[in-house]
Every structure is written in C-alpha cells, then in structure tokens.
Amino acid sequence: MSGKIVGILGGGQLGRMLAASASLLNIKVAVLDVGESAPAKQVVALPSSSDPKLSHIDGSFKDPAKIKELAATVDVLTVEIEHVDVDALEEVQRSTQVEIHPSPGTVRLIQDKYRQKEFLKGKGCPISEFLRVDSNVESVKEAAGRLGLPLMLKSRTMAYDGRGNYVLKEVEKAQEAIDALGNRELYAEKWVPFVKEIAVMVVRTRDGNVVSYPTVETVHKDNICHLVFAPLRSPDPSLSERARTIAEQAVAALDGAGVFGVEMFLIEDGSIYINEIAPRPHNSGHYTIEACETSQYENHLRSILSLPLGSTALKVPSTAMLNLIGASSSMSEIQSVVDVALTVPGASTHLYGKSECRKGRKMGHITLVAPSDAELGARLRPLLQALPGSTK
Numbered sequence: 574m575s576g577k578i579v580g581i582l583g584g585g586q587l588g589r590m591l592a593a594s595a596s597l598l599n600i601k602v603a604v605l606d607v608g609e610s611a612p613a614k615q616v617v618a619l620p621s622s623s624d625p626k627l628s629h630i631d632g633s634f635k636d637p638a639k640i641k642e643l644a645a646t647v648d649v650l651t652v653e654i655e656h657v658d659v660d661a662l663e664e665v666q667r668s669t670q671v672e673i674h675p676s677p678g679t680v681r682l683i684q685d686k687y688r689q690k691e692f693l694k695g696k697g698c699p700i701s702e703f704l705r706v707d708s709n710v711e712s713v714k715e716a717a718g719r720l721g722l723p724l725m726l727k728s729r730t731m732a733y734d735g736r737g738n739y740v741l742k743e744v745e746k747a748q749e750a751i752d753a754l755g756n757r758e759l760y761a762e763k764w765v766p767f768v769k770e771i772a773v774m775v776v777r778t779r780d781g782n783v784v785s786y787p788t789v790e791t792v793h794k795d796n797i798c799h800l801v802f803a804p805l806r807s808p809d810p811s812l813s814e815r816a817r818t819i820a821e822q823a824v825a826a827l828d829g830a831g832v833f834g835v836e837m838f839l840i841e842d843g844s845i846y847i848n849e850i851a852p853r854p855h856n857s858g859h860y861t862i863e864a865c866e867t868s869q870y871e872n873h874l875r876s877i878l879s880l881p882l883g884s885t886a887l888k889v890p891s892t893a894m895l896n897l898i899g900a901s902s903s904m905s906e907i908q909s910v911v912d913v914a915l916t917v918p919g920a921s922t923h924l925y926g927k928s929e930c931r932k933g934r935k936m937g938h939i940t941l942v943a944p945s946d947a948e949l950g951a952r953l954r955p956l957l958q959a960l961p962g963s964t965k
C-alpha cells in the first residue's frame with residue numbers, strides 16, 4: 574500500500590479494529606500499550622522477518638520514553654484514545670520526520686473538555702452554556718445560580734464513559750459532587766433536556782477536507798453507549814443533513830487528519846448542540862464495518878496516509894449496534910448474548926479479547942444489518958432479551 578508504518582497509541586478495541594482494517598491493506602502497524610496481549614496486539618503478529626526492528630511496545634501511552642520508542646520505528650503516529658502524553662508527541666513532531674494525526678495540538682485541545690467547549694464556541698458551533706468552576710462549594714453554587722439545576726458538573730480532563738460527570742440536583746450536594754469528582758479541575762454545563770443523542774463520524778484529510786458518515790442515534794445507559802441506530806429516523810427531513818453539516822464544520826476547524834466522532838444532543842424544538850468530539854474512531858461508528866461502503870477504521874487509515882477516501886454511504890437499509898458491556902467479573906452474561914447472536918441473520922459479533930471482564934467494561938459489540946427497520950427490530954429483540962436484567 575503506502576509502504577508507511579503506522580504506530581497506534583493505545584491497544585484497546587478501537588486499536589484492534591484499526592489494526593484489523595490495516596491488515597487488509599497490507600499496512601503495517603505497531604501498537605503501544607501495557608501488556609503483551611492488549612486487544613490490538615492480538616490481531617497483528619510482530620516482529621516480522623521483513624522488519625526485525627518493528628515490534629509492539631509494552632508500556633503506557635502516557636510514558637514519553639515509550640512514545641519516543643514507538644516513534645523511532647514508524648512513519649505515522651495516531652491515537653485510539655485521547656488521554657495520551659501530548660508533550661511527548663510534540664517533541665516527536667519537533668525532532669523527527671514522523672507525522673502525527675490528528676495533530677498533537679488537536680489532541681491537547683480535546684483532552685480538556687472546557688478548552689474544547691471554548692474552542693467550539695469561538696468557531697460559532699452550537700453548544701449549550703457552560704462555565705468554569707473552581708473546586709469549592711461557593712463556586713459550584715454560583716454556577717448553579719447562573720445555569721440552574723440540575724447542573725452537569727464535569728471534570729475537565731481524563732473523562733470517559735461519564736466517569737468525570739456529576740449531575741447536581743440540589744446545591745446542598747455541592748461538596749459531595751466535588752469529592753465524587755476527585756477534586757479535579759471542573760467546569761459546569763447547563764443541563765440539556767435532549768430528546769435524543771445523535772452522532773456523526775467525520776473524516777478529515779490532511780488538507781482540511783471533510784466527509785461525514787450518516788447521522789446515527791445513540792442510546793446511552795448509565796452514561797455508556799448502549800445502542801446505535803442508523804440511519805437516523807426523524808419526521809424532520811432536514812435533521813440528518815443539519816447534524817452532518819454541524820459536525821463537518823466543527824471538525825474542519827480542527828487540525829490534522831483522521832476520523833473524529835462528534836457527539837450531539839437533539840432538542841425538542843429541532844435544534845442541535847455539540848456535546849463533545851473524540852479525535853479518533855468512535856463507538857458510535859463501529860456499525861460502519863458491516864453497514865457502510867468503507868468503515869471508519871479504513872477511512873481513518875486512508876486519511877492519515879493520504880490515500881483516497883472511501884465512500885461513507887450506508888450499503889444496507891437499516892443497521893444497529895449493541896454494545897456488550899460487562900455485567901460482572903464473568904463473561905457468562907456476554908456469552909449468552911453472543912450465543913443468541915450466532916443464530917440471528919445479519920448479526921456480526923465482535924469480541925475484544927480483553928483479559929478480564931468487569932462490570933461496566935466494554936467487552937465486545939454486535940452489529941445487526943437488515944433489509945428494513947421492522948426486520949431490524951425483529952432481529953434485535955432476542956438480543957435485548959438475552960441481556961442481563963432483561964425482563965424478557
């Protein structure tokens with residue numbers, strides 16, 4: 574293919590699907606993450622005899638020395654998680670020829686959700702009101718006074734799966750909220766009474782062109798993505814295109830190539846707010862592997878390697894993705910859903926090869942494709958019924 578070697582910071586499920594996609598194009602990848610058998614490392618055998626120096630690296634994507642070690646053996650660096658050491662990436666950018674996509678500056682901006690919001694506001698993107706707050710009761714009370722209750726308090730950094738969020742329903746709980754968020758730097762967002770959460774995956778080329786995937790509906794449970802449906806169904810014929818335009822404009826304003834996941838809220842009056850942007854392939858784009866002409870993973874690789882982008886169009890009338898979230902330390906609950914999926918037409922099972930199952934951990938997903946929404950619903954039902962806690 575391009576002959577370039579791609580280094581991936583992070584070896585979780587997104588890196589695994591990126592690596593699997595790379596293998597179809599003979600693109601070599603090396604992965605940096607802790608452990609010899611991180612999910613992404615399991616799908617690529619290294620070192621190869623043709624590149625004896627190339628190997629996966631056992632270490633943290635927050636460790637500057639390990640990032641430099643990875644950079645020394647690859648041509649392009651990319652991320653499957655935004656919580657990486659950006660100082661090290663900047664040093665690689667200054668001192669080597671290695672390209673980094675998206676740019677370290679973009680990753681740094683997105684790492685801090687408050688700065689990300691300020692940036693989006695400055696670019697004229699629709700976002701709900703937000704305020705900086707200090708980690709003390711007076712400041713939180715003042716924010717509640719200005720933005721109302723409930724108030725969404727968020728940690729500025731290191732957030733994922735809602736773990737940096739606290740919904741403040743009464744000001745008396747301000748200290749409890751600060752404690753729950755671990756005394757980290759905070760900001761507050763006005764509560765958004767959304768009717769739906771939606772998302773658009775956008776691919777950005779190195780020279781700033783953007784193309785988007787169809788708008789999807791995302792359904793969250795306990796702050797974690799539970800289900801994704803595509804295409805988005807709505808009585809408003811303009812909604813999907815409006816969401817795509819908003820997402821494309823936001824991503825065009827960022828720097829560097831790759832796929833970006835734009836999470837948005839739909840309000841009852843039809844308006845759309847951006848919630849946040851992920852600088853990488855995204856959970857709400859898993860469905861593109863089976864349901865689109867080119868997956869988000871392949872288009873991520875194509876964009877960072879300056880190859881022609883593939884079509885983002887849906888190739889099936891209706892699709893859904895069900896996340897397989899750990900219910901306990903046992904995989905048995907997940908295995909029961911997988912057992913059903915194996916009998917359902919149009920179901921593709923993806924298990925991530927994680928060493929341990931934990932409550933709330935993403936262990937796999939199932940993508941369903943169908944010739945109609947009605948058929949999709951019929952195919953989804955037995956899977957939902959097999960989930961732990963289902964009342965059948």
Ligand code: ATP
Binds near residue numbers: 727734738762770796
């Ligand atoms: P992710 O795993 O997507 O990175 P995260 O930890 O960064 O998650 P957010 O995306 O900020 O968290 O929020 C998680 C969920 O909380 C959202 O998907 C949405 O359901 C809800 N939420 C976030 N912000 C607000 C808000 N201002 N008003 C109402 N609900 C919100």
Ligand code: MG
Binds near residue numbers: 732733734849
């Ligand atoms: Mg997030």
Ligand code: MG
Binds near residue numbers: 849
């Ligand atoms: Mg989110």
